Amino acid sequence: MKKKKELPQPYVAPTKDARHAGTFEIFVPAPGRERPHRVPIKFDTEGEAERWIHSQEGAEAIDRLLKS
Secondary structure, eight states: OOOOOOOOOOEEEOOOGGTTTTOOOEEEETTTTTTEEEEEEEEOHHHHHHHHSSHHHHHHHHHHHHOO
């Protein structure tokens, strides 16, 4: 049985920018792109970022990124 190539799920990572040290940001892998899209919102905790991904607002923003 062949595995279907699926797009990886959006994920949370610590912010690398020193000006925003201690915050988290969300990355959305996209087809045909080498680097994932970055959601332009910073979160204070990893849990807040995870909740945003699964919220209605987050799902809509992720869909808009993938359609662009």
